[in-house]
Each structure stands twice: as structure tokens, then as C-alpha cells.
């Protein structure tokens with residue numbers, strides 16, 4: 001009995017230690033990313049501006065498709081190429097070269113930053129798992145646990161995108177910065193000693209509902225970062241297109257980001273892909289509430305804000321299909337929707353009394 | 363392609379303008395936006411015209427969007443202001459604390475946001491809009507399914523994805539091969555003139571319609587549930603039973619359309635309640651299991667055994683029995699001045715902390731006479747702990763939720779309990795206004811701490827009260843009947859399925875044109891058009907082209923670049939790797 005208690009406590013201590021260590025490594029990754037941005041340079045030929053002025057003559061992007069030839073065929077004269085054109089109304093601008101600006105030195109620091117992020121992620125994940133083992137349940141009983149899991153999943157998804165060879169390294173710096181912020185908040189304000197779950201939380205629906213909620217939030221977050229960057233990059237591009245001279249900062253930093261169209265597409269795809277899962281999360285929560293409290297929907301504060309978030313994202317998806325609402329307006333809606341998600345997490349837990357209050361902060 | 367046009371035309375729309383208008387049409391069933399459709403300043407509209415205008419507005423995407431905004435905005439106050447439906451006491455407290463705001467809030471129905479007139483108006487309008495949108499879209503979609511994909515536009519090279527090559531194969535041969543390949547890839551394809559027209563991804567539209575219909579189903583199920591629901595609470599001590607009739611409930615609420623005769627006829631008996639708790643470690647005292655073992659039977663049916671747990675309600679017909687709370691019910695025996703037992707039974711006490719420190723009242727209403735034979739009522743205030751800290755430990759509060767060291771502290775009163783005044787009384791509290799507390803010989807108030815089996819003797823031969831060894835537990839249940847749950851769940855599942863189809867499937871068209879060029883060599887042109895731009899479309903087209911070139915191998919290019927004109931976009935110098943960082947959306 002005593003033995004079991006001490007293993008639990010030492011596991012909990014180890015979990016804390018791991019979380020702090022991951023913060024240290026994230027900090028290193030943060031500096032490596034800064035070095036990447038500082039040492040990398042923007043492309044010498046402001047390619048966005050070049051593309052925008054060129055556009056009158058031709059659409060720029062083309063994809064060469066390698067076409068397999070039938071064995072023994074001699075007809076290798078002409079492989080059909082697929083030529084793409086963007087829809088009218090979108091600027092045809094190539095993606096920026098990334099933070100490193102194509103320089104070897106910048107790229108080196110970028111790679112170091114990504115490696116450090118991988119390491120920090122592994123340490124943080126170990127911290128979350130050992131916390132789970134220490135409390136012998138899903139590590140999602142209070143805001144501290146929720147926050148640490150949340151940032152782990154956000155970083156994990158980002159690394160997943162990298163692994164799938166998606167062009168997402170530009171998220172690195174903002175992501176690592178906010179992860180540090182999140183962990184800082186978690187380890188100071190939200191720190192809660194490992195403790196018990198109220199019986200109503202003790203259900204397999206906890207695993208289903210809360211894990212999908214965390215995943216949705218983490219991935220919505222990546223999309224929100226892309227949306228914010230889209231708004232900046234979009235005004236940069238329209239300034240260039242209208243012949244204005246953007247600030248030196250914009251020419252250096254924004255120039256290196258992917259094009260506004262790419263950022264917009266990224267955030268749309270992520271939001272659209274997560275939306276059904278978010279719908280499922282709410283439904284799973286309703287089923288759980290039905291089992292635990294005898295009603296599946298009771299307009300509890302947490303339920304209300306989940307619903308508001310859901311309607312917000314539905315409005316975003318609608319806006320993209322509605323004339324006059326595409327582009328920046330839709331992007332603002334997406335940000336409002338994510339704001340609702342955040343409020344549901346921080347605001348409702350801390351300021352509103354709800355059946356769902358599990359902040360664990362006094 | 364113009365430099366900086368900010369109009370909202372899509373690639374599809376441009377294709378329409380420049381080439382065959384039908385090519386991109388009906389690629390979805392989204393309503394066309396006729397902005398500028400305002401009757402103000404226009405020709406005078408009759409009533410019918412106005413109604414039609416209003417209807418057109420209501421069912422437009424723009425108004426749907428605005429209504430969605432209003433719905434989420436309207437939901438906000440209900441999460442910040444206490445709601446009658448959730449916590450009536452909190453509403454009372456709020457009203458007392460905010461005297462100036464209260465009248466305003468009451469007028470705005472802010473204490474009942476989700477059943478308020480204005481909130482209902484928003485969602486009813488939204489759903490009318492939704493129905494007004496779905497019905498025509500469904501017909502349109504059926505029409506699309508019954509007709510064939512539109513023929514190729516004249517200028518394929520204007521479309522978002524385009525490929526061309528020359529081949530020695532005959533045009534008919536190429537078309538035939540294309541038809542086979544496209545059909546093999548589950549495109550709906552047919553020959554239209556000199557080209558093959560093909561379309562795929564109808565499930566997107568079907569999914570989208572299914573999703574919107576499912577939303578209506580969920581709303582109907584929800585409304586149905588609200589109108590016909592019934593729920594009530596009942597506290598039951600081990601060994602006692604319950605039969606599902608109105609009079610048996612401690613409290614009962616029902617929807618406006620619920621008739622009490624609709625209560626499901628069933629009965630159940632609580633055989634035992636078991637709680638186990640973590641005994642050591644940082645989690646000491648944490649509940650591990652709560653189980654209520656019951657025997658139940660439906661009207662006239664055989665008796666069955668069941669276990670009800672916190673997250674596992676018992677389902678009887680359309681009713682569910684939830685385990686809500688539990689506590690202890692010590693058994694006491696009260697004897698009167700003449701030694702006659704006037705009360706014997708379990709008294710449920712209410713827990714006040716996690717270790718189930720409990721309080722309550724024992725009321726002896728009738729049958730009691732003092733030693734002189736005078737009729738009186740007795741009341742005892744009980745304070746019970748399942749695990750006592752020990753005498754001198756400085757706390758009377760319980761140390762652990764299980765019955766490790768049960769102790770009950772009692773104080774006694776005599777006089778009138780006030781139960782006959784006709785006012786409803788809290789069974790867990792004594793109304794002491796007409797009661798006199800017993801005092802011992804030295805005039806101190808009588809209070810005693812009893813172990814199971816011990817007896818407290820009342821002074822002056824007024825009788826005694828015994829804390830029996832047998833301590834029972836009670837459990838409280840919520841019995842609810844909510845029709846429409848199954849329907850809501852079905853709607854929810856359909857919504858997710860529909861949404862998945864709608865967001866993950868691309869609806870796109872592919873055309874393959876094969877004509878004999880001036881020099882007698884066949885020119886093959888291929889183009890793809892999706893409802894939205896996607897990196898997958900050029901990929902798919904390239905793949906199709908790859909397959910087709912096996913049947914129609916490329917031949918030497920024509921001497922001049924393109925006979926039509928020089929407008930064919932030149933490939934850029936750098937081969938773009940992935941034109942867009944794509945998420946999972948188009949997996």
C-alpha cells in the first residue's frame with residue numbers, strides 16, 4: 001500500500017520534471033528558430049512582387065507530371081503536362097522560400113530547431129504519460145493536465161504534417177512560442193497536484209470525448225495560426241499588387257511565408273477536416289452527459305460554448321461558399337470561432353460556474 | 363487572367379463565361395446569389411412579390427450565414443447569466459444581488475434564454491431557411507443525377523487543370539479508351555460529340571444534403587423530447603422499493619405534452635448499495651465503485667436483477683433510471699416513556715462532504731407519550747460520520763467515506779414538530795420554533811455521541827433512542843422518460859456521416875476531347891474542373907493522362923506551339939513541388 005503510494009508520487013514528480021525539461025528544450029528550439037529567421041534572408045528577387053507584375057502575361061504555376069511509358073514504347077517524345085491555373089480572383093503568387101530564405105545557414109538552424117522540437121515533444125509526451133500513470137487514469141482531470149496534453153498534441157500534429165512532407169515549417173516559431181506560453185501558464189497558474197476524479201468523470205466516454213476535444217483544439221490552433229499569417233500575408237500581397245511599398249519587416253518576414261492562397265488553403269483544409277470530428281466530440285459529450293446526468297443537453301455553460309464554437313466554424317465553412325464572404329471575412333470568422341474555443345477552455349473553466357468546472361484552480 | 367481582380371467569380375464561373383456556360387453549371391446545388399435583388403427602388407411589388415422577395419432572402423446563403431451568427435451570439439447570455447432551467451436558486455440569488463438589472467433581464471427573458479421568444483425566433487427562422495434551402499437543392503440534385511454530365515466546353519485550355527498531347531491513335535479509339543478508363547474509375551461518363559464528359563463525387567452533394575436534413579431531424583427530436591419528457595427524483599433506502607407513479611416521486615418535472623398516465627408501469631427494489639473507496643495513497647477516499655443492486659419488474663413481468671452504476675443507467679422500456687447520489691441511513695429505535703417502541707426505521711441523512719459526514723433529522727410524529735401518558739412529538743438532530751476521527755481528535759468530521767468507525771451524535775427535542783401546519787417541510791431539518799431541547803440533570807443541553815448498538819436515554823423517563831448496529835445506505839435515483847433520444851442519436855450519426863462526405867469528397871468533372879488535327883495526327887485534350895481548387899485535381903488528371911497514354915502513345919509535337927492561340931499558359935521555370943501545403947481535407 002505504502003509502496004504503491006510512493007511509486008505514484010515519484011512518478012508524479014518525474015512527470016513534473018519531464019514537463020520542465022521539455023520547456024527547457026522548447027526554449028532552445030525557440031532560439032534556433034529565431035536564428036533561422038535572423039540568419040536566413042529573404043529571397044534576393046522579391047519573388048512575390050515579381051510574380052504579381054508578371055501575372056498580366058501568364059499564370060505562373062505549373063505542375064509537371066511524370067507519365068509512365070508503356071515498356072518498350074519508343075514514343076518518348078512528348079509527355080503530357082498538366083497545366084494548372086488558379087481561379088480568377090486569387091493572386092497567382094509562389095510560396096515564399098521559408099524562414100531560412102533558402103540560405104544554407106538559415107536552413108541548418110531551422111533543422112536544428114525542428115530536431116529540438118522533436119526532442120522536446122518526446123520529453124513532454126513522456127511527461128504526460130507518466131502523469132497518467134501516476135494518477136492511474138486519463139491525464140485530463142484538470143486544466144494543468146489538459147494544457148500539457150493540448151500542447152503535446154499540437155506539436156505532435158505539426159510534426160505529423162512535417163513528416164507527411166507538408167510545407168509547414170513556417171509554423172515552427174509561432175507554435176513553439178505559444179507552446180512555451182501554454183506550458184508556462186500550466187506550470188504556474190494552473191498547476192494542480194495529481195488528484196482524484198469525481199465519479200461522473202469516470203467513464204470510457206472520458207477517453208473518447210476529451211481526447212477528441214483536445215485533438216480538435218490542437219489542430220484548430222494550427223489552422224488559426226495559419227489564418228492569422230494569412231491575414232498579414234494577404235495585406236502584404238495586396239499592397240504589393242496595388243503598387244505600394246510594404247515595410248521592411250513585411251518584405252523580410254512576410255515575403256518568406258507561403259503565399260496567402262496557400263495559407264488560406266491550409267487553414268481551410270485543416271478546419272474542414274477537423275469540423276466533423278468536432279461535431280462528433282460534441283455528440284459524444286452529449287451521450288456521456290445523458291449517461292452521467294440523465295440529460296444529453298442541458299445548456300450548461302460548457303455545452304453552450306461548444307455549441308457556439310461549432311456554429312462559428314459552420315459559419316466559417318458557409319462563408320467560404322457565400323459570395324462576398326470569402327477570403328478575409330471568412331478568415332475573421334475562423335478566428336472568432338477559435339476564440340470561442342479558447343474561451344470555452346479558459347473562460348468557462350475559470351470564470352463561469354458550470355457542471356463541467358474542472359479547473360482545479362482556486 | 364487579369365492581375366488583381368477582386369470579384370467573387372470562381373474558376374468555374376470564368377469557364378462559364380468564356381466557354382460553354384453549362385460546363386461548370388450545377389457542379390453543386392448551392393443557391394445562386396442574386397444580390398442586388400432588392401425591391402426597394404425597383405418596380406412596385408405586389409404582396410406576392412414581397413413574399414417571394416422575402417422568401418428568396420430568407421433562403422439565401424447570406425441570410426443563413428447571418429442567422430448562424432445570431433444563433434451563436436444569442437446563445438452567449440445564457441452561459442453567463444444563471445438560468446431557471448438549470449439552477450433556480452442561483453437565479454433567485456442573482457435577482458436579489460442585482461436589483462436594477464433584474465427587471466431588464468426579465469423583460470429580455472435572460473433567465474430563460476433557450477426557451478425565450480427571441481432565441482426561438484432565431485432558430486426557427488434558421489430552420490425555415492434550411493428547409494427552404496434543402497427542398498429545392500434536393501430536387502436539383504435528383505435532376506443532376508438523372509441527367510448526364512454536361513458536354514465539354516469549347517476551350518478546354520481555360521479550365522483549372524489541362525493537359526494535351528498528340529497521338530497516332532484514332533480519335534474514336536482514344537475516346538473509347540477514355541470512356542473505359544473513366545468508367546473504370548467510377549466516373550459517370552458518356553460521349554458527347556467529339557469528347558467524353560465525365561463526373562464524379564456526387565456523394566459530396568448527397569452528404570451535404572444528408573447533413574442539413576439530419577440537422578432538422580435533430581431539432582425535431584430535441585423539441586419532441588422537451589415536450590414529452592418526464593423526470594423525477596426518488597431517494598430509496600436499502601430494502602425499500604419504488605413504483606413508477608406520480609405520488610411516489612420526491613420531485614417531478616414534465617414537458618407540457620406529457621400525460622402522467624404515460625408513466626411507464628414498472629417497480630424496483632433497492633437490494634443493496636455498495637460503495638468502495640481507495641484506501642491509501644494520495645487518492646485515499648476516492649470512490650472506486652458505486653453500485654446499486656436492484657430487482658425490477660415491468661408491469662406484470664417477471665422480476666429481474668440489475669446493477670445501476672453512475673454512468674450506467676438501468677433501461678426499462680422507454681425510461682431510464684440513473685444513480686444520482688448516495689448516503690447513509692442509520693437505523694434507530696425510539697421508545698417512549700412507557701417503554702413502547704414508537705419509531706423504528708432507517709433515517710436517510712444528507713452528506714455534507716466527500717467523506718460523507720451527514721446530517722439530518724429524526725422525527726417521531728405520533729404514537730409517542732411521555733411517562734405521564736401525555737401525547738407529544740419528538741425530534742432529534744442527527745450528525746453522522748461513517749469514520750470517526752476518534753475522541754479528542756478535535757474534529758467531528760468524517761475521515762473516510764466507508765463505514766470504518768461509525769459514530770452518530772444526537773440532540774433531542776420535544777414539543778410540536780410543526781408538521782400539521784400544512785406547510786411542506788424539509789424532512790432533513792427540524793423546525794425548532796415549537797420544540798424544547800432536552801436538558802440533563804445539571805441543566806446542560808442533552809447531546810450524546812453514540813456507537814452502533816448504544817442507546818441514549820432521555821431525561822426524566824422520557825424514553826430512549828437506540829442507534830442500531832445495522833446501518834443502511836440509501837441511493838437516490840433520477841427516473842427519466844425522454845422520447846426522441848433514439849431519433850436524435852440517429853440524426854447525429856447521419857449528420858457526421860453526411861458532413862464527412864460533404865467535406866472530404868471532391869466533386870469534379872473531366873473532359874477528354876480527341877480530334878484529328880490538320881496534319882492528320884490526333885490531338886487529345888484533357889481538362890478537369892472541381893467545385894473548388896484542389897491540388898488533387900491536377901494530380902488525378904495527370905494520373906488519367908498517364909493511363910490514357912498507354913492506349914494512345916504521344917507522337918511528335920506539332921510544328922507550331924498551339925494552333926488556337928498563344929494563350930496557353932507557359933509552364934513556369936521552376937517546377938513547383940506541391941502547389942499547396944495540403945491538409946487532410948482532400949484525403
Ligand code: HEM
Nearest residue numbers: 314317318321390392393421422423426491492495577864
Ligand atoms: C443549422 C444551420 C446550418 C448549419 C450548421 C450548416 C452547416 C453547413 C456546413 C458545415 C456545410 C459544409 C460546408 C462545405 O461544404 O464546405 C454547409 C454547406 C452548405 N450549406 Fe449549410 N448549414 C446550416 C444552414 C444552412 C441553410 C439555412 C442553408 C440555406 C441557405 C444552407 C446551405 C448550404 C449550402 C448550399 C451548402 C453547400 C455549400 C458548398 O457546397 O460549399 N445551410 N452547411
